[in-house]
Amino acid sequence: MTTTELIETETATDVVNPAISESKKESKSCENCHQELNGPFCASCGQSSDSTLKYFWLVIMHLLDDIFSFDSRASRTIWPLITRPAFLTNEYFAGRRVHYVPxxxxxxxxxxxxxxxxxxxxxSDDANSIDINGNQEVVTQVKAHIKQLKTKQNSLQESSLESTQTLDEITRLNEELAKFSNYFADLNREYTSGQNKQLIKITREMVELEFDKADEGLSSKKQERFESLIEKRLKLISGGIISEELTIANNEDGSLSFEFLSKEQNKKLNEFTEELKEKGEKAFNSxxxxxxxxxxxxxxxxxxxxxxxxxxxxxxxxxxxxxxxxxxxxxxxxxxxxxxxxxxxxxxxxxxxxxxxxxxxxxxxxxxxxxxxxxxxxxxxxxxxxxxxxxxxxxxxxxxxxxxxxxxxxxxxxxxxxxxxxxxxxx
Known part of the structure; x- marks a missing residue:
């Protein structure tokens, strides 16, 4: 067969079957070893024919698909995971894996x-815990107590009796009102800065102790705690900083050491704990x-x-x-x-x-x-x-x-x- 006949035969084949012609035009070679590709992977070196240079959003979608398997398998996996103990695990062990996310x-x-x-x-919890969970009940109690004190105060002021006992009671009520009004103002501070958080927590504990004191009195331990809280609260109000000291030690001199460690290792351990204490105090007090x-x-x-x-x-x-x-x-x-x-x-x-x-x-x-x-x-x-x-x-x-x-x-x-x-x- 002459060259002319061969060309005519190929042309006729292209006309009869354009798909073959198109595949010839689109035939590619491996970018690594330059062998002809007949599928998604090179038969010679195994490299994928799929280029890694793609639009960024395609790369992201492929990545999400590889990691998360965002397909119908997710819907068949999540519900049994929550409601059917061991179902997914036993299915995986039995070899029925294709329908579920690995x-x-x-x-x-x-x-x-x-x-x-x-x-x-x-x-969210940190921002609202004082207002919603722990503080709301105390705020309500303080409001009710202030209302009760004002009612008593008005009743005594409207009374025609002006005895020493009455005047002393009015003075006591005024002091109590001023104190609980300050408590109420502190409890309603904006819960954002570390100093405000400390003040709110201290005030809340003080109010609880105040009510305990009114109901049944305070034990010596509680009274000592109450006086300590008063000092801390005054320090915070005046712009001071309360530093809660962390303790990391097992020796009387405040150091940390273990017998199974060498002297040099214990020294490095104490250097580390000192740095940890310093950073910890700074973190917890802000x-x-x-x-x-x-x-x-x-x-x-x-x-x-x-x-x-x-x-x-x-x-x-x-x-x-x-x-x-x-x-x-x-x-x-x-x-x-x-x-x-x-x-x-x-x-x-x-x-x-x-x-x-x-x-x-x-x-x-x-x-x-x-x-x-x-x-x-x-x-x-x-x-x-x-x-x-x-x-x-x-x-x-x-x-x-x-x-x-x-x-x-x-x-x-x-x-x-x-x-x-x-x-x-x-x-």
Whole structure:
């Protein structure tokens, strides 16, 4: 066949089947080894044919999809995670995985959302705790007491009796009114600066002691505490700063040392504790918001250490279950994902209850009941999860569940201390 005939044959083929012609035009070569590509990956070196140079929003969408699996699997995963203990874990062990978000991706998604929103909830609680939770009742009591004092004062002033006893009582009422009016003003200060926070807390405790004193008198210990609060309050009002001293020591001279450490190591330890005390006093005696942000920022990193340790604990406690370590790690990932999302829902309902407390008390009350139910559901869920995954009797599961719970609380406590120290050193 001549060259002319070959060209005519290819042209005829292109006319008959334009798809073949188009594929020829679009055929690409590997950018790494320059071999012809016949699919999404190079048959020679294995490099993907998909370019990494894309529009930024496409890169973000791919990243979100890889990490969070934002598809129909999410809707099939979240509901069983909350309502069906061990369902997702057993499905994963049985090999039915394609319909659900993988455990690690699920944990990453929920933990990121949880720790981001936790900062918001803590900031909200910190700003409103005095006004809404602890302070409101005291403010109401002070208002009622001021009203009662004014009623007595007006009654005595309108009286025609002008005895020494009456005048003394009016003087006492005036002093009491002035004192409680000052309390009321302090309790209603704007809860923003660290100094105002300290003053409000001191005033609240003083008012509680004032009412105890009026009802049944104060014990010597309470009286001593009351006098100490008076000094602190006067110092704050006059513009002074109250410094709560931190103590980190196990020796009478105020130093910290351990026998298993060398003299040089103990010296470095004391240098570290001195720096920690200095930064801690500064953080706790001012606005604690930045410190809490630092602490919360450290928790996700520490949780990545705690998760494998929790899986080791499960491995030890259920050593005769013949399950692999990765299976215990899957239980840990699903357990923590459930705890995070449940606590997140609790915080949202608690916030809704506070928001609707005055406008819609019925809905607020219902939100409070549901929020309380969620907290009760956490230990029940985790117990059922361990029972259904490891398939042991109720008694043995309960014993192991209790031991695991106690040890895990200790682990959480150590994690919180590490996060606090890390946060203080970072402020």
């Amino acid at each position: 455990p690690l991706r699920l944990y990453l998604f929920i933990s990121i959302v949880f720790f981001i929103t936790l900062k918001f909830f803590i900031a 606005d604690t918001g930045p410190l809490m942000e630092q602490v919360i920022g450290k928790l996700p990193q520490l949780m990545f250490i705690l998760l494998p340790l929790f899986a080791v604990l499960l491995k030890v406690m259920f050593i005769f279950s013949k399950r692999l370590y990765m299976e215990h790690l899957t239980v840990a990932l699903h357990s923590h994902s459930f705890i995070f999302i449940t606590v997140l829902l609790f915080e949202m309902l608690d916030l809704l209850e506070d928001y609707l407390a005055e406008t819609s008390p019925t809905i607020a009350s219902f939100s409070g009941v549901v929020a309380g139910g969620l907290l009760v559901w956490i230990p029940i869920y985790l117990f059922l999860m361990q029972k259904r995954v490891y398939k042991q009797g109720k008694f043995f599961t309960f014993v192991k569940f209790s031991i695991i719970g106690i040890l895990y609380i200790l682990m959480i406590g150590v994690t919180a201390i590490v996060a606090m120290v890390w946060g203080i050193m970072g402020t």
